[in-house]
Amino acid sequence: MRGIPATLAVCLAFGLALVPAAAKAADPVAVMADACSGCHGTDGHSIGGMPAFSGKKQDELTKALRDFKSGAKEATVMDRIAKGYSVEQLDAIAAYFASRKK
Numbered sequence: 577m578r579g580i581p582a583t584l585a586v587c588l589a590f591g592l593a594l595v596p597a598a599a600k601a602a603d604p605v606a607v608m609a610d611a612c613s614g615c616h617g618t619d620g621h622s623i624g625g626m627p628a629f630s631g632k633k634q635d636e637l638t639k640a641l642r643d644f645k646s647g648a649k650e651a652t653v654m655d656r657i658a659k660g661y662s663v664e665q666l667d668a669i670a671a672y673f674a675s676r677k678k
């Protein structure tokens with residue numbers, strides 16, 4: 577059967593191509609934080625109308641995200657975004673951004 581080695585080669589090629597992607601995705605908090613950059617920019621350095629939070633301390637970020645989730649802080653979109661994460665995940669995201677470049 578001539579087709580089998582070719583199929584195997586394709587599978588191996590894809591398998592190898594996936595390894596670096598998997599290694600990059602190793603930090604689950606960085607992956608969650610990636611979802612924020614579309615609006616808030618890299619490391620919270622947003623440009624334009626979106627609020628930048630790059631200068632905020634960890635406790636300020638933690639409070640803001642928890643308050644968005646609970647509804648204590650008024651929001652147009654952040655309440656819905658924050659509800660998509662557990663409190664533990666929000667705390668981890670806050671710690672991540674607080675540790676990034678100011």
Ligand code: HEC
Pocket residue numbers: 608609611612613614615616626627628629637640641650651652653654655657669
């Ligand atoms: C769809 C765009 C969008 C995404 C995605 C988004 N945000 Fe926001 N964010 C906003 C807007 C708009 C506000 C202003 C509050 C509001 O209207 O909801 C805000 C406000 C904030 C604030 C408060 C800033 C301040 O100075 O009061 C924090 C902190 C924040 N976002 C963190 C995050 C984090 C962390 C994520 C990722 C989990 C995220 N945002 C994802 C649009 C976004």
